[in-house]
Amino acid sequence: xxxxxxxxxxxxxxxxxxxxxxxxxxxxxxxxxxxxxxxxxxxxxxxxxxxxxxxxxxxxxxxxxxxxxxxxxxxxxxxxxxxxxxxxxxxxxxxxxxxxxxxxxxxxxxxxxxxxxxxxxxxxxxxxxxxxxxxxxxxxxxxxxxxxxxxxxxxxxxxxxxxxxxxxxxxxxxxxxxxxxxxxxxxxxxxxxxxxxxxxxxxxxxxxxxxxxxxxxxxxxxxxxxxxxxxxxxxxxxxxxxxxxxxxxxxxxxxxxxxxxx
Amino acid sequence: xxxxxxxxxxxxxxxxxxxxxxxxxxxxxxxxxxxxxxxxxxxxxxxxxxxxxxxxxxxxxxxxxxxxxxxxxxxxxxxxxxxxxxxxxxxxxxxxxxxxxxxxxxxxxxxxxxxxxxxxxxxxxxxxxxxxxxxxxxxxxxxxxxxxxxxxxxxxxxxxxxxxxxxxxxxxxxxxxxxxxxxxxxxxxxxxxxxxxxxxxxxxxxxxxxxxxxxxxxxxxxxxxxxxxxxxxxxxxxxxxxxxxxxxxxxxxxxxxxxxxxxxxxxxxxxxxxxxxxxxxxxxxxxxxxxxxxxxxxxxxxxxxxxxxxxxxxxxxxxxxxxxxxxxxxxxxxxxxxxxxxxxxxxxxxxxxxxxxxxxxxxxxxxxxxxxxxxxxxxxxxxxxxxxxxxxxxxxxxxxxxxxxxxxxxxxxxxxxxxxxxxxxxxxxxxxxxxxxx
Numbered sequence: 001x002x003x004x005x006x007x008x009x010x011x012x013x014x015x016x017x018x019x020x021x022x023x024x025x026x027x028x029x030x031x032x033x034x035x036x037x038x039x040x041x042x043x044x045x046x047x048x049x050x051x052x053x054x055x056x057x058x059x060x061x062x063x064x065x066x067x068x069x070x071x072x073x074x075x076x077x078x079x080x081x082x083x084x085x086x087x088x089x090x091x092x093x094x095x096x097x098x099x100x101x102x103x104x105x106x107x108x109x110x111x112x113x114x115x116x117x118x119x120x121x122x123x124x125x126x127x128x129x130x131x132x133x134x135x136x137x138x139x140x141x142x143x144x145x146x147x148x149x150x151x152x153x154x155x156x157x158x159x160x161x162x163x164x165x166x167x168x169x170x171x172x173x174x175x176x177x178x179x180x181x182x183x184x185x186x187x188x189x190x191x192x193x194x195x196x197x198x199x200x201x202x203x204x205x206x207x208x209x210x211x212x213x214x215x216x217x218x219x220x221x222x223x224x225x226x227x228x229x230x231x232x233x234x235x236x237x238x239x240x241x242x243x244x245x246x247x248x249x250x251x252x253x254x255x256x257x258x259x260x261x262x
Numbered sequence: 263x264x265x266x267x268x269x270x271x272x273x274x275x276x277x278x279x280x281x282x283x284x285x286x287x288x289x290x291x292x293x294x295x296x297x298x299x300x301x302x303x304x305x306x307x308x309x310x311x312x313x314x315x316x317x318x319x320x321x322x323x324x325x326x327x328x329x330x331x332x333x334x335x336x337x338x339x340x341x342x343x344x345x346x347x348x349x350x351x352x353x354x355x356x357x358x359x360x361x362x363x364x365x366x367x368x369x370x371x372x373x374x375x376x377x378x379x380x381x382x383x384x385x386x387x388x389x390x391x392x393x394x395x396x397x398x399x400x401x402x403x404x405x406x407x408x409x410x411x412x413x414x415x416x417x418x419x420x421x422x423x424x425x426x427x428x429x430x431x432x433x434x435x436x437x438x439x440x441x442x443x444x445x446x447x448x449x450x451x452x453x454x455x456x457x458x459x460x461x462x463x464x465x466x467x468x469x470x471x472x473x474x475x476x477x478x479x480x481x482x483x484x485x486x487x488x489x490x491x492x493x494x495x496x497x498x499x500x501x502x503x504x505x506x507x508x509x510x511x512x513x514x515x516x517x518x519x520x521x522x523x524x525x526x527x528x529x530x531x532x533x534x535x536x537x538x539x540x541x542x543x544x545x546x547x548x549x550x551x552x553x554x555x556x557x558x559x560x561x562x563x564x565x566x567x568x569x570x571x572x573x574x575x576x577x578x579x580x581x582x583x584x585x586x587x588x589x590x591x592x593x594x595x596x597x598x599x600x601x602x603x604x605x606x607x608x609x610x611x612x613x614x615x616x617x618x619x620x621x622x623x624x625x626x627x628x629x630x631x632x633x634x635x636x637x638x639x640x641x642x643x644x645x646x647x648x649x650x651x652x653x654x655x656x657x658x659x660x661x662x663x664x665x666x667x668x669x670x671x672x673x674x675x676x677x678x679x680x681x682x683x684x685x686x687x688x689x690x691x692x693x694x695x696x697x698x699x700x
Binding site: 149251 | 266
């Protein structure tokens with residue numbers, strides 16, 4: 001579906017069913033350089049199990065118009081305007097990586113509205129290697145290859161996808177190749193300078209899933225555990241052998257973990 | 263300086279798509295000779311059917327052994343995903359049926375496998391899909407043949423049997439400017455010699471039976487998606503961008519993003535047309551793919567020796583191989599096929615059809631049969647076999663003369679192959695000469 005925020009079209013996938021804001025709603029927020037399609041299975045699952053799914057494309061990403069927000073704070077501002085645009089009966093937010101930082105801060109900012117939270121591939125700080133940042137700024141293919149190297153576990157780089165016939169790293173690469181020049185760098189730079197995850201975590205009161213991959217090099221699980229320790233009602237799940245791209249690498253276990261908390 | 267550390271081609275040939283079996287520890291890919299898969303509960307089953315979870319349901323749609331081959335081929339071609347099929351022809355049909363219905367139009371290279379020519383010329387028109395054939399060496403001809411209803415540009419990396427080389431970067435640009443994808447049959451080159459996605463193609467099909475398998479024991483095909491074509495932006499592919507009633511209004515491009523095409527090919531194409539690969543065949547074909555890099559290296563070494571031998575043979579009129587300076591695509595081959603132009607090529611023998619027939623019948627090591635890409639060397643007369651159903655004009659357009667002989671060079675000792683060719687040539691020419699009066 002499409003709607004308008006700040007004069008720009010916002011695209012959101014609703015999991016194959018018409019959006020009904022009177023139902024308990026889950027807002028899904030993608031990570032750096034990605035779009036709504038990373039949430040395909042959870043969005044579809046929850047839409048067919050009594051919820052409304054709203055997997056948004058952040059501004060400047062996927063099918064949404066506008067310019068990509070330059071900071072995590074600006075992304076949270078935008079997400080708050082999305083929440084305010086609808087009269088959600090009940091709201092949960094799930095985010096992956098950069099999207100998890102946004103979801104975390106949104107839950108801290110709107111404690112009366114957000115009933116539960118799902119944080120996938122998150123840490124107290126999502127630092128980005130300076131050479132990755134530099135490559136992304138040059139729109140150099142190296143940036144995509146480095147993200148693929150560090151984003152998928154060594155096992156997943158070899159394959160064995162639960163989704164029949166789909167090559168995991170090929171899918172990840174194509175998603176990053178689709179974004180306009182400059183957006184990946186924008187997102188990575190926004191993550192790199194963001195320092196407020198711990199303080200946001202301390203303000204979150206709703207039940208929260210912190211889902212981590214034991215082989216995640218982008219957000220190592222040590223940082224995820226530290227963040228979870230700051231959240232009053234956190235449930236931490238570690239996917240053994242999984243990298244940063246748990247929605248692709250472990251789709252069924254990720255859905256199970258989300259289902260238990262959201 | 264940091265560098266990406268992703269598995270390379272030879273490693274992917276052996277490992278892509280497979281994790282050692284978690285229960286038994288089996289290193290080889292097991293043959294999952296099972297039609298169906300037990301669901302842990304009814305809710306899980308419903309979620310699988312509704313594409314909310316990942317897994318296997320029924321082997322017509324997917325199978326764990328087939329999935330390993332699918333991932334492996336996608337990895338080797340640099341694509342996003344694969345559907346393996348009962349044959350190469352099934353892959354061709356699946357690709358086209360996923361893209362278009364009645365009223366669709368294809369612009370195809372004229373120099374393609376005879377079976378592909380047949381389905382375009384005689385079969386698809388019965389279902390309302392028309393094809394225009396153009397010279398693969400003429401990018402302007404592709405451009406001129408595109409109509410408002412055109413939905414695909416099709417060609418082979420190496421034309422059959424003349425090894426005409428399409429200028430894929432140029433033709434892909436023409437197609438994309440018209441909002442149309444390009445499908446390439448990469449059977450002859452394999453991803454070891456040429457990766458069409460790196461030159462602008464959007465979809466690849468293979469007869470996996472040939473060099474990928476390499477052993478002449480199993481039939482199979484593959485349809486591979488680059489994930490790079492912008493279906494939504496094109497606006498010409500309603501099968502991918504409009505709600506599909508056959509899946510409760512599923513919009514494939516919206517939900518699956520880059521994987522829209524390959525997901526529809528499986529969800530609709532294997533479900534409804536059912537031209538699936540058997541898991542036993544997937545296992546056999548995986549054995550071949552494991553050794554693809556080493557086999558292709560040897561195929562190329564042997565081919566180059568035989569091409570040089572024939573090119574200098576008194577009884578041979580012409581040899582059609584792009585690495586030879588006289589081939590029309592010699593320069594382009596050097597640019598886009600630097601590792602070689604495959605192990606299938608054709609040549610004309612002095613003396614026409616009778617000498618050609620005599621030559622084939624006198625060969626001892628080369629097997630006379632209708633296949634290419636085997637580890638064993640093969641020979642055939644295209645005009646009377648693989649391209650027999652083509653009209654005379656189409657044969658001429660495809661460069662298939664009466665005296666043309668096609669070889670598929672195998673992995674035997676090249677000295678033995680040269681000796682076999684030499685004895686058969688000399689003997690066939692000698693036999694065709696009028697007897698001198700005693």
